[in-house]
Amino acid sequence: MKVIPFPGGGSASPDEAAWLAELEAALNGDGDGAIAGSWRQLRQDVRALAPPMDLEFERQLRAQIAEQATHSAPKQPHRRSGWLRPPGRLGSAAGIAAIGAVIAAVVIAGPWRAGTGPIEALPHQPAASSNAGRAESFDHLGVSAPKGPFRAAKNATAQGSASASAGAASNAPASAPAAGGVGSAPGRVQQLAASITLAATPSDVQETADRVSRLAVSDGGFVQGSHVQVQQAGTSEANLMLSVPSAKLSGALASLGQLAPVRAESQSLQDITNTYDAARQRLSDATAERQALLHALSRATTEGQIDSLHERISQNRGAIAQARSALQTVSQHASTAEVEVTVLGDAHTGSEGLTLHRGLHDAGRVLVVTLVILLIAAAILAPLALLIFALLTARRAWLRYQRERMLDAR
Amino acid sequence: MATICDEPWTLNVVRVMSRPVSSSDEHAQRAIAQAWPDALDAEAFETLFRECGSDVHAYAISLLGDRAAAEDVMALAFERLYRSRARLDHRRGSPRAWLFAIARNAALDELRRRRRQPRHELEDELAADRDRGEALEDVERRATVRDALAALPLREREVVLLKFHGQLSNSELARALGISESNAGTRLHRALARLREGCLQAERQEEIA
Numbered sequence: 001m002k003v004i005p006f007p008g009g010g011s012a013s014p015d016e017a018a019w020l021a022e023l024e025a026a027l028n029g030d031g032d033g034a035i036a037g038s039w040r041q042l043r044q045d046v047r048a049l050a051p052p053m054d055l056e057f058e059r060q061l062r063a064q065i066a067e068q069a070t071h072s073a074p075k076q077p078h079r080r081s082g083w084l085r086p087p088g089r090l091g092s093a094a095g096i097a098a099i100g101a102v103i104a105a106v107v108i109a110g111p112w113r114a115g116t117g118p119i120e121a122l123p124h125q126p127a128a129s130s131n132a133g134r135a136e137s138f139d140h141l142g143v144s145a146p147k148g149p150f151r152a153a154k155n156a157t158a159q160g161s162a163s164a165s166a167g168a169a170s171n172a173p174a175s176a177p178a179a180g181g182v183g184s185a186p187g188r189v190q191q192l193a194a195s196i197t198l199a200a201t202p203s204d205v206q207e208t209a210d211r212v213s214r215l216a217v218s219d220g221g222f223v224q225g226s227h228v229q230v231q232q233a234g235t236s237e238a239n240l241m242l243s244v245p246s247a248k249l250s251g252a253l254a255s256l257g258q259l260a261p262v263r264a265e266s267q268s269l270q271d272i273t274n275t276y277d278a279a280r281q282r283l284s285d286a287t288a289e290r291q292a293l294l295h296a297l298s299r300a301t302t303e304g305q306i307d308s309l310h311e312r313i314s315q316n317r318g319a320i321a322q323a324r325s326a327l328q329t330v331s332q333h334a335s336t337a338e339v340e341v342t343v344l345g346d347a348h349t350g351s352e353g354l355t356l357h358r359g360l361h362d363a364g365r366v367l368v369v370t371l372v373i374l375l376i377a378a379a380i381l382a383p384l385a386l387l388i389f390a391l392l393t394a395r396r397a398w399l400r401y402q403r404e405r406m407l408d409a410r
Numbered sequence: 411m412a413t414i415c416d417e418p419w420t421l422n423v424v425r426v427m428s429r430p431v432s433s434s435d436e437h438a439q440r441a442i443a444q445a446w447p448d449a450l451d452a453e454a455f456e457t458l459f460r461e462c463g464s465d466v467h468a469y470a471i472s473l474l475g476d477r478a479a480a481e482d483v484m485a486l487a488f489e490r491l492y493r494s495r496a497r498l499d500h501r502r503g504s505p506r507a508w509l510f511a512i513a514r515n516a517a518l519d520e521l522r523r524r525r526r527q528p529r530h531e532l533e534d535e536l537a538a539d540r541d542r543g544e545a546l547e548d549v550e551r552r553a554t555v556r557d558a559l560a561a562l563p564l565r566e567r568e569v570v571l572l573k574f575h576g577q578l579s580n581s582e583l584a585r586a587l588g589i590s591e592s593n594a595g596t597r598l599h600r601a602l603a604r605l606r607e608g609c610l611q612a613e614r615q616e617e618i619a
Contacts, residue, residue: 020595042555042574046559046571046574049472049556051477054477058464061488066456403518408563
């Protein structure tokens with residue numbers, strides 16, 4: 001008999017477990033008898049079928065292993081410190097993704113961004129719509145020489161003849177948009193306004209307000225009004241209403257933003273072309289009436305006519321002055337922009353006077369910001385990780401399927 | 411032909427290193443990874459090579475039937491094993507089982523990649539056995555076993571090869587195959603039964619002849 005009759009045969013029997021245990025014991029050298037011997041013989045035969053390793057190949061492989069043994073003897077990677085190991089390709093990619101997500105989260109949630117961040121609601125955030133009708137309620141403003149594109153119109157109106165004034169004023173709207181800061185449209189007369197809220201420490205509120213005033217003056221504007229309230233405990237606050245040339249509004253806002261951290265900023269624009277045109281038309285009409293009265297006066301022959309015309313001319317003079325004033329006011333509104341500045345001195349913003357309460361508050365704020373950043377990072381990373389996990393799982397399953405299919409194909 | 415890479419530790423047989431190292435055996439690595447009590451340092455690795463190297467080679471060449479491919483697979487298996495040595499877990503299998511799982515995947519990948527039928531160099535090697543002066547009965551018995559083994563479907567042949575070359579327990583065999591232990595037992599039972607059948611059939615035919 002050439003083949004040792006090792007046991008087995010047929011489909012899986014109910015005694016398969018026992019059969020496997022017997023095989024296992026035999027191969028481990030625990031079993032005795034002919035059957036166990038036949039199993040061992042079979043294993044020996046199967047192992048003997050394989051040709052030995054190429055000596056040159058074995059020598060090279062062994063040499064490299066020995067070389068490695070001498071190079072990296074002290075290296076003791078443990079699972080406990082596995083996270084200290086240099087990351088693999090996947091780890092590097094995950095690290096880069098995590099860093100990118102954190103950076104994105106920081107950019108999104110960064111507390112330094114104006115109007116964002118975990119800062120309490122702002123007391124003043126005037127919307128553009130809230131400025132409706134502002135053009136008609138500026139009578140309380142101080143009169144100053146209008147600057148910007150309307151200066152020529154105003155000066156001409158004040159000094160020259162009525163017709164020259166009207167002509168100059170009629171040219172003004174065309175150049176007015178150059179002064180517009182936000183969404184100015186060609187050929188329109190527009191009034192700009194802005195609001196900005198700055199954050200400062202309570203002790204810095206007064207100083208910041210002074211700097212705001214100086215900035216307004218240096219930009220060619222002035223302070224229409226201000227109110228500064230400094231409290232020993234609680235929130236200090238300063239409110240300033242500035243008037244700056246429309247052409248310098250953007251620059252002024254940028255300069256204000258450098259004085260202190262900006263909590264909120266808004267700009268608004270209102271079209272006052274109709275108001276301007278109406279004022280200009282009234283002035284033109286009054287001037288024309290004056291011309292007509294003077295002409296009639298030159299033709300008057302009786303004392304009665306002359307007295308009557310003098311009286312009407314006197315009345316007309318008042319009307320002209322009034323129309324001119326109205327036009328000047330409108331021009332001024334267009335050439336200057338109102339900037340409402342609020343300086344908030346939050347008691348917890350400052351770094352002076354470190355107390356336990358303030359320290360805890362700051363720590364809490366840092367934690368909140370950190371949590372927000374982590375939350376946003378997680379929101380970015382979680383889908384990414386799920387996607388990568390799904391891809392890896394699919395790839396693994398595909399590889400496994402390919403291997404199994406290859407086994408079946410042969 | 412092998413060359414030495416600058417990297418101190420890379421099992422860089424040129425045939426292996428000339429192609430990118432795939433992580434296709436991640437499943438097996440993960441299955442048995444975290445498998446070692448402590449780290450597998452280079453010294454332990456050398457010991458493992460000494461104990462298992464020839465078996466891995468025998469398994470690979472028996473499965474692939476190609477010496478060059480078997481050497482590729484062997485080098486690749488040891489390289490992958492070394493690279494992932496930090497993830498060993500003693501509770502999930504022996505280093506030997508892990509090594510054979512990696513070798514199995516590498517061998518299947520090799521077959522899949524090259525789309526090459528196993529070449530049977532074993533015949534020549536068997537002829538060499540005769541030259542070594544072994545008993546004729548042993549030579550003929552092995553020839554019978556070899557023919558029966560070659561007649562097995564690849565799926566069943568690899569189970570037998572893993573079992574005998576790898577000397578794996580049933581649980582380790584199951585882990586290497588990525589199936590349950592009962593399934594592995596069934597597959598092993600079926601493969602050995604068919605092998606026995608093939609041997610008996612060959613014996614009968616020879617007796618008739």
